[in-house]
Amino acid sequence: MMKKVLIGNVAIAEAIRLARVDVISAYPITPQTIIVEKLAEMVDSGELDAKYIRVDSEHSALAAVYGASAAGSRVFTATSSHGLLYMYEMLWWVANSRLPVVMAVVTRSLGPPWNIHTDHQDALTIRDAGWIIGFAENVQEVFDMTLQSYKISEDKRVLLPSIIALDGFILSHTAEPLELPSHEDIDGWLPPREPLPFVMKPGEGFAVGNLGPDEVTMELRWYIWRAMERAKKVIIDIDKEYEEIAGRSYGGLTEKYRVEDADYIVVGMGSWSGDMKEAIDILRDEGYKVGLLRIRYIRPLPDFDIIKYCVPAKAVLVYDRAVSMGYGGILAGEISSILRGKTPVKSVVAGLGGVDMRSEEFVDSIKRFIEEYEMDKDVEWLNTYWLLKGGDEG
Amino acid sequence: MEVRYQVSDIDSEGIVDAKMFREKLLSKPGRGSAGRTGTWRLYKPVIDIERCTRCGYCWLYCPDDVISWKPREYPEIDMEYCKGCGICADVCPVDAIEMVLEGE
Numbered sequence: 001m002m003k004k005v006l007i008g009n010v011a012i013a014e015a016i017r018l019a020r021v022d023v024i025s026a027y028p029i030t031p032q033t034i035i036v037e038k039l040a041e042m043v044d045s046g047e048l049d050a051k052y053i054r055v056d057s058e059h060s061a062l063a064a065v066y067g068a069s070a071a072g073s074r075v076f077t078a079t080s081s082h083g084l085l086y087m088y089e090m091l092w093w094v095a096n097s098r099l100p101v102v103m104a105v106v107t108r109s110l111g112p113p114w115n116i117h118t119d120h121q122d123a124l125t126i127r128d129a130g131w132i133i134g135f136a137e138n139v140q141e142v143f144d145m146t147l148q149s150y151k152i153s154e155d156k157r158v159l160l161p162s163i164i165a166l167d168g169f170i171l172s173h174t175a176e177p178l179e180l181p182s183h184e185d186i187d188g189w190l191p192p193r194e195p196l197p198f199v200m201k202p203g204e205g206f207a208v209g210n211l212g213p214d215e216v217t218m219e220l221r222w223y224i225w226r227a228m229e230r231a232k233k234v235i236i237d238i239d240k241e242y243e244e245i246a247g248r249s250y251g252g253l254t255e256k257y258r259v260e261d262a263d264y265i266v267v268g269m270g271s272w273s274g275d276m277k278e279a280i281d282i283l284r285d286e287g288y289k290v291g292l293l294r295i296r297y298i299r300p301l302p303d304f305d306i307i308k309y310c311v312p313a314k315a316v317l318v319y320d321r322a323v324s325m326g327y328g329g330i331l332a333g334e335i336s337s338i339l340r341g342k343t344p345v346k347s348v349v350a351g352l353g354g355v356d357m358r359s360e361e362f363v364d365s366i367k368r369f370i371e372e373y374e375m376d377k378d379v380e381w382l383n384t385y386w387l388l389k390g391g392d393e394g
Numbered sequence: 395m396e397v398r399y400q401v402s403d404i405d406s407e408g409i410v411d412a413k414m415f416r417e418k419l420l421s422k423p424g425r426g427s428a429g430r431t432g433t434w435r436l437y438k439p440v441i442d443i444e445r446c447t448r449c450g451y452c453w454l455y456c457p458d459d460v461i462s463w464k465p466r467e468y469p470e471i472d473m474e475y476c477k478g479c480g481i482c483a484d485v486c487p488v489d490a491i492e493m494v495l496e497g498e
Binding site: 211227 | 415418421429
């Protein structure tokens, strides 16, 4: 085990090197990150024995790895914000063809106005496409989640693509110390990809993505649904296995931080969960019984954990870095849909376009909502609250 | 808390949902695997045997591979699957193929 100081982008490239990926395809221009630059260097120097395909757009980047994955290769691509939206059509092709593609999404705001800083709006547009979607909290988790994603996606019980979402700049461009396992640690645990779910070879004719009867289309969606249900268990198992190799695990689909005996549960995902943890510590010292349920995977949604930790609480406060216009915070909607009114859920929209949220701001807003809830349990609580800065109060 | 785990059909190679992959997601090319496409046709190609020089152009250009032909033989069109696109009539160097409205 080696210790290095790396930024999130390079941490992903290191994980891809350790996973011995066969084919990488990328569109190299904005909004691309240096993940693929670092990988190009690795391929050039011979550190990574992979085929590197430069393409003309993000749509083509995913199409290229689609083909390579269908031919049995372990593949990788990376993108961000508008680049991800440009891939949108191919995202559905990959998932509906059940190919274990792994992709890094550096989450960044969508324009206009042009803004390169983080929010989760881009990654959450693909919520329904059949991809497994994980959000990392720190650079170490970005690295670990990338390695785990290959194991999860290629699992015979799953065979679905995975996205590792990492917050733009906060994780992608900020250096943190992290522990790196070596090839000796990883190779036995992550062997070369098996030829699953299918391998296209010259001379053996078959088609994927062919015309199908309506009933078959629906049935294939149902199979994806079942694979997603199984993925919940697979993600938990693989996270435990990983602890034996790397000495770290994260609690599977969610991380539970001081949730035991908590009256109020705060829910969030991504890098600002670290600030939330600090806020929870401060509030606990002041006598507030609060805990954090950090969502690591939004797809598949950890329904069991949400029920287990949120139902016994008095109320749940969800911080969202993405919003569904005309509805509310996207994560808050997900949590409410599982709780079905059993516990009140307050949706807070904050940090859009990379607006910074510090731990003391979490402390203040959590306190305010606890007081508000205890004063009037129904009225104010129902609205989505916008934590604006430098503008009018929401 | 116990997480639901659904059992699926697993084949000898350990592929979960094996039947789905083999029979639903992937398709082997075969006669009529996309349905009887001949029903899509508005105009049907009719070959004038008197004019036909047996050159094989229609066989070569047919995008659906429904024309069978061998050197020195007359071409034959499989009307079960011919969609009536008219490319054969267009490429025929001696105008031996005429597109006739179905039902006439």
